[in-house]
Amino acid sequence: MNLQRLMYFKQLADTGNFTKAAKKIGIAQPALSIAMKKLEQQLGLNLINRSDKDDLLTAEGKVLYQAAGGLLAHAKQVEQQLQELKDLNSGVVRFGISAMMGSYYFPDVLLAFKQEYPNITIQLFEQGTAALEVMLLNGEVDIALLRSEQATDQLRYVELIDEPMMVGLATNHPLAQAKSITLDIFCQQPLVLFRDGYFLREAISNHAKVKKFDLDLKMETNLIELQKSLVKNNVGITSCLAGIINETSDLTTVPFSPEIILSFGLAWKKSHYLSNATRVFVDFVKKNY
Numbered sequence: 001m002n003l004q005r006l007m008y009f010k011q012l013a014d015t016g017n018f019t020k021a022a023k024k025i026g027i028a029q030p031a032l033s034i035a036m037k038k039l040e041q042q043l044g045l046n047l048i049n050r051s052d053k054d055d056l057l058t059a060e061g062k063v064l065y066q067a068a069g070g071l072l073a074h075a076k077q078v079e080q081q082l083q084e085l086k087d088l089n090s091g092v093v094r095f096g097i098s099a100m101m102g103s104y105y106f107p108d109v110l111l112a113f114k115q116e117y118p119n120i121t122i123q124l125f126e127q128g129t130a131a132l133e134v135m136l137l138n139g140e141v142d143i144a145l146l147r148s149e150q151a152t153d154q155l156r157y158v159e160l161i162d163e164p165m166m167v168g169l170a171t172n173h174p175l176a177q178a179k180s181i182t183l184d185i186f187c188q189q190p191l192v193l194f195r196d197g198y199f200l201r202e203a204i205s206n207h208a209k210v211k212k213f214d215l216d217l218k219m220e221t222n223l224i225e226l227q228k229s230l231v232k233n234n235v236g237i238t239s240c241l242a243g244i245i246n247e248t249s250d251l252t253t254v255p256f257s258p259e260i261i262l263s264f265g266l267a268w269k270k271s272h273y274l275s276n277a278t279r280v281f282v283d284f285v286k287k288n289y
Contacts, residue, residue, distance in 0.1 A: 003075050005039040008032055009047065009061075010068040016056050073139060077273040091277025096125040096132040096144030098198065100224055101264070104244045105161065106145075113284050120277045128197040128222075136269055142278045147199055148265030157265040158282060160289050165203065165260040166253040168240040170232050180257030187213045190236035192227050195220045200239045203260055 012021040012032065022029040040047050047061035057065060097106065102124060110122065125132070125141050132144040137154060148157045167181045175181055175189075187208050193215075194201040208215050218236040221227055224244055231238050232250045241262070245251050266282055268274060274282070 002039065002042065003072065005035045005042075006064075006068055007072055008035050009039055010065065010072065012036065012048075013057055013061070013065045013068075091275050092121045092123060093143065093275070093278050093281045094123045094125060094141040095281070096127060096135055096141040098128060098132070098145070099126045099222060100200075100241075100244060101145055102126060103224070104241075109285055109289055112288060113281065116284070117277075117280060120280065122281070128195070129199050130197040133267075136267060139269070139272060142272070142274065143266055143268045143282065145264055146267040147262065148267070149261075149263040152267075154270055155267045156270055157267045158286055159263065159265045160285070161262075161264040163241050163243070163262050163264070164255055165200065165262050166240055166242050166245075166255055167237055168228070168231055168245050168251065168253055169237040170234050171250060171252045173234060173237065175237070175254065176252055178254050180255050182257050183207045184211065184213075186237070186239070186256070187211065187215060190216045190218050192219050192221070192230045192236040192238045193217060194222055194227075194239075198222065199262060200241070204239055 008021070008025060008027075011025055012018065015021040015024060018029050018032055022032040025032065036048055043064075045060040045064075046058050047064060049055050049058055049061075102110075113120075114122070125135065125144075127135065129144075129146050132141065133146055133152065133155075135141045136144045136146070137152075145160070146155070146157070148159055151157060167175070167186060169176055175185070183204070184207075187204065191204075193204060196205060204215070207213075216236075219226075219230060227238055227240075228245065228251060230236060240253065242253050245253055266285060268278070268282075
């Protein structure tokens with residue numbers, strides 16, 4: 001089967017329209033029509049309902065469409081494997097990580113990796129952990145830093161980090177001298193939090209839902225320096241990891257009671273081929289983090 005024609009066919013099925021598909025592929029519409037006719041001739045099947053605008057694919061076309069994504073992905077993986085045989089120290093790693101973890105917990109590791117493997121390109125995809133898990137399952141990233149205590153059956157994990165979630169607050173806040181703070185007390189304070197879908201928000205939102213608390217959200221932002229500035233000025237308190245707050249005269253952290261431990265690990269899809277570059281990256285992080 002001609003893989004280029006199969007790719008054209010999938011694009012056509014995804015868009016549902018010859019004109020739109022041809023424009024997205026970057027070829028003329030007649031060329032797309034010819035390619036589809038040749039694909040049908042090669043398979044000996046009618047794939048396109050050319051007289052029915054509401055149902056583009058025939059029954060046979062729908063069967064091929066269901067298989068097309070997997071076939072194209074497998075072909076890409078084989079191509080990648082063959083390319084890697086030419087140079088075992090090159091390649092691309094698509095790494096998903098939250099902005100906070102990337103900025104505060106991974107700069108030294110990423111810098112050290114680039115110094116040792118200058119020909120391997122790291123493409124960083126910054127999202128919340130919920131979005132990163134979806135991207136991983138959809139094949140949009142090769143590997144991601146995820147919550148490993150919330151394991152998904154389709155993923156493999158390498159444990160890296162165990163960190164307690166903390167309360168971040170101004171040093172002059174009435175709760176700053178507390179030995180610990182319960183979630184009940186936390187949820188009843190003015191708050192500055194990450195948006196939904198981020199792990200530092202998840203435990204708070206879940207607890208508030210169970211206890212039927214209406215959170216007093218003064219601001220939702222993923223901009224950490226803005227969060228710290230708002231907390232420092234007593235706009236609200238926040239949930240954080242200790243590593244993002246350097247104890248100063250303005251900011252401090254207090255543990256939750258009971259303790260909330262967050263575990264993080266490198267994760268990848270079990271059925272996804274890990275390129276040589278990605279395997280090198282995983283091994284490096286395991287040894288050097």
